[in-house]
Structure formats: structure tokens, C-alpha cells
Amino acid sequence: MATTAGLRPLPVSDEDIAAYRRDGAVLIRNLLSRDELALLEAGIEQGRKQPSAMYSRYQGASGSGETIIDQLPSKRSPMLHRLFEESPVAELAARMMGSPSAQLVLDQIFYKEAGEVVPTPWHQDTPFLNVRGNDLARIWLPCDPSPRDVAIQVVRGSHLWNVIYSTSTTTSTEPANVVKADEGDAFSYDGVGGDDLPAIPDIDNHSDSFEILSWDVEPGDAVVFHGNILHGARGKASHPQRRRALAALFGGPQLRYHHPAGHGMPLPGGESDRPIAEGAPIGDHPDVFPVIWRESGAA
Numbered sequence: 451m452a453t454t455a456g457l458r459p460l461p462v463s464d465e466d467i468a469a470y471r472r473d474g475a476v477l478i479r480n481l482l483s484r485d486e487l488a489l490l491e492a493g494i495e496q497g498r499k500q501p502s503a504m505y506s507r508y509q510g511a512s513g514s515g516e517t518i519i520d521q522l523p524s525k526r527s528p529m530l531h532r533l534f535e536e537s538p539v540a541e542l543a544a545r546m547m548g549s550p551s552a553q554l555v556l557d558q559i560f561y562k563e564a565g566e567v568v569p570t571p572w573h574q575d576t577p578f579l580n581v582r583g584n585d586l587a588r589i590w591l592p593c594d595p596s597p598r599d600v601a602i603q604v605v606r607g608s609h610l611w612n613v614i615y616s617t618s619t620t621t622s623t624e625p626a627n628v629v630k631a632d633e634g635d636a637f638s639y640d641g642v643g644g645d646d647l648p649a650i651p652d653i654d655n656h657s658d659s660f661e662i663l664s665w666d667v668e669p670g671d672a673v674v675f676h677g678n679i680l681h682g683a684r685g686k687a688s689h690p691q692r693r694r695a696l697a698a699l700f701g702g703p704q705l706r707y708h709h710p711a712g713h714g715m716p717l718p719g720g721e722s723d724r725p726i727a728e729g730a731p732i733g734d735h736p737d738v739f740p741v742i743w744r745e746s747g748a749a
């Protein structure tokens with residue numbers, strides 16, 4: 451676990467923190483050093499070559515546009531583990547949340563091959579998760595130049611709407627018709643979350659009603675977005691290079707544990723030996739949600 455001592459100053463201003471809290475997302479330039487970026491890329495590549503049994507593979511209707519999503523790659527990759535321990539990624543999340551520590555809730559690889567890029571449909575992370583609350587920050591780290599037409603985008607301010615939407619997603623952007631090609635034995639998105647939640651608004655067909663924030667993101671930059679915000683990524687008929695990213699989700703100690711209706715996302719520390727009560731602060735369960743960064747002197 452890292453603390454403030456020994457780490458370089460974060461490239462984050464008070465305006466960045468205010469933007470994160472107001473808009474629900476902010477771009478932080480040059481978060482990672484060259485060495486940290488090398489760890490990120492090597493870790494993502496290792497995850498791609500040796501996927502876990504929790505991977506899901508998607509593609510466009512024509513069979514191109516391959517996308518791999520894998521769960522908790524940092525648990526298997528020493529490089530990604532080092533990235534979390536040695537880089538300012540977790541500290542950045544804590545600063546944005548205003549919390550004295552950052553615990554890992556989930557990390558995932560989003561690996562999109564060059565050529566056709568399939569969209570990531572608009573969704574909220576919240577309904578997929580085993581946690582609820584405000585102290586939930588996602589750090590999206592691409593290792594390829596990711597122009598705004600393939601990078602993460604968010605609906606500005608939607609983290610404050612106080613709605614949890616359904617996990618069912620559709621997309622009206624082109625190229626659409628994203629289909630699941632296959633998945634590993636140990637995890638499926640089918641059955642995650644409940645059926646009783648409201649449908650996600652049709653954002654692309656009512657674009658005048660929503661303010662979309664997007665950025666041209668460079669390797670080493672980070673987009674920090676709130677775990678409750680509506681977000682996704684556009685599709686593109688042809689893109690010259692891969693679009694590889696790691697997304698890490700951190701919670702503050704006051705974030706609450708939630709028993710999901712269906713099955714939940716995998717837990718970073720695995721299932722607990724002792725049952726976790728609904729609503730228990732995750733700060734009481736560092737075995738399941740490991741503390742990655744703690745402010746010096748914080749308990």
C-alpha cells in the first residue's frame with residue numbers, strides 16, 4: 451500500500467477537483483510517468499495474451515470490431531499490481547473523492563482491436579456493483595492515443611441524478627449491433643444486476659437534452675469519472691490503431707457494501723470469510739476491498 455510520502459505531487463488543481471464533483475468527470479494530463487506507462491501497456495498486453503476465465507469477447511455484426519473485457523487483471527499481472535502500488539492512480543481517486551484512503555473495488559481491461567471499433571453502450575457502473583454511495587471514482591487509463599471519437603465520454607452531471615438505471619444496454623450509434631462472441635467460464639454479464647430498474651435514456655437520439663463531455667486522451671493521461679455517471683464510448687467504422695485501456699474503480703472507506711440482486715461483479719479480494727452486512731462501510735473490509743493508497747497518518 452502506498453502513502454503520500456515518497457510520491458511526486460499530483461498534477462491536479464483545485465479546479466480539477468471542483469470539475470470532477472460538479473460535472474462528474476475530468477481529464478488529467480500526464481498522470482503517469484514514462485515507466486508507469488510502460489507498466490500499463492505491458493500489463494494490458496499480458497492480460498490480452500493470457501485472459502482470465504472472466505473475460506468477455508464482443509464484436510460487431512460482421513465479425514470484426516473485436517473487443518475483450520477482462521475482470522481484475524491487476525490480481526494476476528505483477529505489472530498492473532505495481533502500477534497501482536507505485537503510481538499516483540489510487541491517490542488521484544482519493545483526492546477526487548476527498549477521502550483519506552482509496553480501496554480497490556474493481557479493475558478491468560477494455561481492449562479494442564484496430565479497424566472497426568464497436569461502441570461501449572451508455573451505462574452506469576453502479577447497477578453492476580457490490581457497492582453503493584458517493585465515494586466511487588473510476589480512473590480510465592488508455593495506453594494508445596484515444597481521440598474523442600473512440601475515448602470514454604460521459605453525460606455531464608448525471609452522477610447527481612440520484613437514479614440507478616438498468617444494466618440492460620442498447621446502442622443507437624454506428625456501427626451498432628454489438629454481439630457477445632464468447633466468454634470465460636468464471637464470469638458472465640448475463641444476470642448481473644436486477645430487472646426492475648429504469649431503462650437508460652436514449653441519449654444519442656435526444657442529444658439536445660444532454661451535455662456530453664469527451665476528450666482527446668493521450669497515453670499517460672487519465673479520465674477520472676464518478677462511478678454513478680452515465681458513460682460509454684462511441685463506435686467507429688475504421689480506426690487506424692488499437693484502443694487499449696485499463697479502468698480502475700476505487701472507493702472511499704465510507705462507501706457501502708451492497709448485496710446485488712443477481713450475481714455481482716467479482717470482488718478484488720475474493721469472497722470474505724465473514725459475511726458482509728448490507729450497508730457495511732467497505733473501510734471495515736480491507737480483505738475484500740484492498741487499501742491501495744492511504745494518506746500519511748490516516749488510520
Ligand SMILES: O=C(O)CCC(=O)C(=O)O
Pocket residue numbers: 560570575588590602681682683695697
Ligand atoms: O473503455 C471503454 O470503452 C469503456 C470503459 C467503461 O465503460 C468503464 O471504464 O466503465
